[in-house]
Amino acid sequence: MGSNESPKIILYTSYACPWAHRAQIALKELDIPFETVHIDLSVPRTAEYLAINPRGLVPSLSYNGTIITESGIVSQFLADAHPSHLEKTSNEEGGALQRARINFFVDAWFSKVQGFVFPVFKAVAEEKEELAVKIVDAIVKEIEPLLKDANPYFGGATKFTLAEVLTASFVLRVIAFSKYPELLPKSLSAALEAKAPAFFKWANLVVTQESVTYIWDEKKTAERHIERFAAQK
Ligand SMILES: N[C@@H](CCC(=O)N[C@@H](CS)C(=O)NCC(=O)O)C(=O)O
Structure with a gap:
């Protein structure tokens, strides 16, 4: 940004929010x-x-x-303003292609998978198994092929890329909430391990990364989700 001094950065956030979590991971x-x-x-925003x-x-x-808003734009901006292991610049060798591949992966998660997750959280117990099959099928079809060369991270990277930054907080909720049958059925984890082994391995590594876990309170977040959906039923 034309200066060697550290920028002055303020992040307005909520630790329970997976979108805000993206910016936390990027930083x-x-x-x-x-x-x-x-x-x-939980209260109206202040003026x-x-x-x-x-x-x-x-x-x-x-x-x-x-001020920069929208988690995807915030994270991309940070990665662009501070070239790093997260993503090559577009004029670096292989950069344009890496960026296209990362964009495709992130788009695949959000346009093909993520939409099936929330309905399972919300569903009554008897419907969860059936709805969770849709998550598994979408991951098998859309995500698994894109992670075949993960080693251990996207595209063979040895560190997180922007693909992980932008999906990890959502992948985390799938992996972590599989332990809470009130949210996701127990069968989900076993189905993912059997049918999407590259995803399963990648996802279980992604959720242990310090940049992902440092603001994450699994128990509190799971309990809040359970309370919220119980109140809606
Ligand atoms: N598209 C936005 C979504 C952000 C978003 O939905 N944040 C939620 C919390 S997870 C929020 O601020 N909700 C407040 C409200 O709806 O009043 C982004 O990616 O930044």
């Missing part, structure tokens, strides 16, 4: 110092926060005083 992977402002999502992000959502990033 941690890049090892950039930042301040955290916690936004309480002060709405002036920062008129949509009222988290995350928002203040980067040397400039």
Whole structure:
């Protein structure tokens, strides 16, 4: 950004939010110092926060005083502004292709898989098994082939790439919540291991990464989800 000084970064976040979690992972992977402002999502946003992000959502990033919102854009911006192991620049050798592949992977997760996850959390116990098959089928068809060369990370990378940054918080919820039958059926984990072994191996490694776990409170987040869906039933 034209200066060797560390940028002044403030992340407006909520640790329970998987979108905000993306920005948390990006900042941690890049090892950039930042301040955290916690936004309480259980109450209406303050006028002060709405002036920062008129949509009222988290995350928002203040980067040397400039506000950037939307988790995908925030994470991409951070990776672009601080070239690193996360992604090559587009004019580096192989960079344009790596970026296209990462974009395709992230798009595949969100357009083909993620939409099947929430309905399983919400479903009553008897319907969970059947609905979870859709998650497995989508991962087998769309994600498994893209992870065949993961070694251990996307595209053979030895460290996280932007593919992991942008999907890890959602993959984490699939892997972690498989331990809570009120959210995901127990069969899910075994089905993924048998039918999508490359995904299963990758996902179980991704969820142990320090950049993913440092703000994650599995028990608290799972309990909150269980309470929320119980109240809706
Ligand atoms: N597309 C947004 C989604 C962010 C989002 O939905 N954040 C939720 C929390 S997980 C939020 O701020 N919700 C507050 C509200 O809806 O009032 C992004 O990627 O940043």
